[in-house]
Amino acid sequence: MSDAVLIPRSPLEGLALPAGDRFAVAEAPAAARLVFRGGEAARAACSAAFGAELPARLGLASARENRAALWLGPDEWLLIAGGADADLLGAELEAAFDAAPHSLVDVSHRQIGLLVSGQIAVRALSAGCPLDLHLSAFPVGTATRTIFDKAEIVLWRLGATAFHVEVWRSFAPYLVVALTEAARGAPGW
Structure with missing residues (x-):
């Protein structure tokens, strides 16, 4: 009997993704994703170990090489590390925290990244997003x-x-279809 191996597949498999200068959606490269929560001491330790500074102001992101830290709340960051193994990255970060209270949760299998671009990307995103x-x-x-x-x-x-x-x-499939429909409604599609 052979050992069964589950091979992860994209939730976008089989979908035709729009690609063009005016509007494009592509799946972001594979990455480890961790949600980190902690105070200033933990943030500083995490920044040093992660290799990208965790922003100190709400609503900012910082990126360095293939790593990004996005501040989501007063003590919450989404860490994205392209090509990294989430278990190994988590262990490296945990070793750096010493005694600083914190929380580190692997969300790599929960979500994916999409790259949305083009001249009408803002218009397509604005069709369903309440932000200016x-x-x-x-x-x-x-x-x-x-x-x-x-x-x-x-x-x-x-x-x-x-x-x-x-x-x-x-x-993800719903979002791609909704964004594509919103882009189709833009002048000059």
Whole structure:
């Protein structure tokens, strides 16, 4: 009898993802995702061990190489490490905390990242997101937890017309279809 091996598959498998200059959605590369909570001492220790500074102001993101830290709340950050093993990363971070009170939860299997870009990306995202996504109100480097229609997302602005969207795996196909429909309704689609 052979050992059965479960191979993870994308929840977007089989979906036609829009790709073009005006609007594109792509699945972000595989990454470890951890939710970290802790006070200032734990934040400082986590920053040093993670390799990217955990922002000290709400609504900001910081990135270094293939790691990003997005501040979601007064003591909560989403850590994204491209290509990393979540178990190994978690163990490395835990070793750095010493006695600082904290919480570190692996959410790698719960959610995926989407890269949304193009000239009408803001318009498509605005169709289901209550935030003001104008560049002056939501500048590059801003990240926040919000919603798109009925799906909770984490929205991170990477550029004037580029976003990283974190979404639960079960909502990912819905989100792609909803964003695509919103983009189709934009002038010049």
